[in-house]
Amino acid sequence: MKIGITCYPTYGGSGALATELGIALARRGHEIHFITYQQPFRLPAFLPHVYFHEVDVGQYPLFEYPPYDLALAVRMHEVVLAHGLDLLHCHYAIPHATSAWIAKEMLRTVRPDIRIVTTLHGTDITIVGQDPSFRQITKFSIEKSDGLTAVSRYLQTETLTTFGCTACRIEVIPNFIDPAVFDRSRYSSILTEQIDSSKRVLLHISNFRPVKRVRDVVKIFARVAAEVPSVLVMVGDGPDRVHAEAEARDLGVHDSVFFLGKIEAVAPLLAGADLFLLPSGSESFGLSALEALASGVPVIGTAAGGLPEVVRDGETGALCAVGDVDGMSRAALDILRNRDRWHAMSARAAADARARFSLDAIVADYEAFYEYTLTRPSTTERRSPAELRPAAP
Numbered sequence: 001m002k003i004g005i006t007c008y009p010t011y012g013g014s015g016a017l018a019t020e021l022g023i024a025l026a027r028r029g030h031e032i033h034f035i036t037y038q039q040p041f042r043l044p045a046f047l048p049h050v051y052f053h054e055v056d057v058g059q060y061p062l063f064e065y066p067p068y069d070l071a072l073a074v075r076m077h078e079v080v081l082a083h084g085l086d087l088l089h090c091h092y093a094i095p096h097a098t099s100a101w102i103a104k105e106m107l108r109t110v111r112p113d114i115r116i117v118t119t120l121h122g123t124d125i126t127i128v129g130q131d132p133s134f135r136q137i138t139k140f141s142i143e144k145s146d147g148l149t150a151v152s153r154y155l156q157t158e159t160l161t162t163f164g165c166t167a168c169r170i171e172v173i174p175n176f177i178d179p180a181v182f183d184r185s186r187y188s189s190i191l192t193e194q195i196d197s198s199k200r201v202l203l204h205i206s207n208f209r210p211v212k213r214v215r216d217v218v219k220i221f222a223r224v225a226a227e228v229p230s231v232l233v234m235v236g237d238g239p240d241r242v243h244a245e246a247e248a249r250d251l252g253v254h255d256s257v258f259f260l261g262k263i264e265a266v267a268p269l270l271a272g273a274d275l276f277l278l279p280s281g282s283e284s285f286g287l288s289a290l291e292a293l294a295s296g297v298p299v300i301g302t303a304a305g306g307l308p309e310v311v312r313d314g315e316t317g318a319l320c321a322v323g324d325v326d327g328m329s330r331a332a333l334d335i336l337r338n339r340d341r342w343h344a345m346s347a348r349a350a351a352d353a354r355a356r357f358s359l360d361a362i363v364a365d366y367e368a369f370y371e372y373t374l375t376r377p378s379t380t381e382r383r384s385p386a387e388l389r390p391a392a393p
């Protein structure tokens with residue numbers, strides 16, 4: 001198949017997942033075209049059968065807000081025609097699925113067979129998509145996609161409940177890991193070159209947006225460090241980094257907290273960690289938690305959204321209510337104080353992640369879903385949900 005992939009190319013789970021998917025599909029013989037405003041952060045310089053098409057929004061004095069959505073639609077249109085793509089796979093509903101729909105309308109007469117698959121990742125539904133400014137266009141774009149996937153059962157239900165798109169069939173295809181990459185035994189711990197090896201390492205990776213609750217990460221760490229000698233390694237960057245840094249200073253633990261900034265290859269860091277902290281307010285899946293589990297790192301997090309579908313509470317980590325810093329700190333200490341328990345959890349985490357979320361099986365699910373979508377009538381041929389509803393009396 002020839003597949004166009006559009007995602008946010010910056011640091012974040014949906015971009016990481018979309019890029020890994022494209023790379024894996026190319027290895028399986030498909031031709032992949034990334035269509036984004038920047039080279040995706042996990043995409044190396046050259047890979048066979050992988051192409052990158054940059055979207056240029058241009059500049060014009062009249063545009064205070066250059067219309068990226070339109071430039072993206074035009075680039076999608078262009079790439080479909082130039083390379084004979086079979087489908088466009090959009091990661092994150094807006095604006096990608098909206099632009100794909102515009103491109104599809106532009107292609108209606110010349111390429112009526114083109115199909116759009118949209119993967120819903122999280123805040124496109126739970127936060128941004130519910131903002132009154134975007135709600136109707138999110139619903140519209142979802143309903144106009146020929147195939148829809150969500151990364152967890154939680155997100156599937158949330159989408160159907162929030163948008164009430166009764167005619168949508170949403171396939172759950174979870175995030176995945178490459179078990180060869182997220183393998184603790186592959187890496188010697190590079191962290192010990194900087195950090196005293198007698199200390200336990202707690203790790204957090206995210207884009208430091210408010211939903212990640214990075215101050216809770218620091219609060220949990222401060223309570224753990226008061227009892228067990230440990231350090232906190234913070235990977236990533238974003239708007240709440242300054243607040244996390246301030247919290248570390250306020251709690252007097254700043255000397256034990258290392259802010260490393262954005263790092264692409266996280267597997268070697270995970271291989272040196274004892275616990276992964278993810279106290280998010282909402283998490284549709286939690287790709288970083290899965291990468292930690294696969295690396296044999298138990299996860300301390302919240303029972304929010306789709307995280308319970310990833311982390312088995314009490315077996316591969318511990319989940320508490322959002323904001324329950326005490327509970328998460330206690331759970332972390334319980335695991336760190338009992339080395340046998342940690343080893344058992346670590347082994348279970350790596351095995352469970354491999355059994356349920358390995359790349360080969362999940363990429364095959366995407367392939368099967370593409371094939372299914374390509375054989376179905378397009379949404380432009382199907383009747384809209386509104387038309388199917390009986391007219392009001």
Ligand code: GMT
Nearest residue numbers: 012013014121122123283284285286287
């Ligand atoms: O965080 C987001 O809002 C978007 C996205 C991203 O680009 O980082 O993350 C989401 O997609 C990931 C990949 O499917 C999921 O593993 C994350 O749980 C999800 N983030 C949230 O739901 C907060």
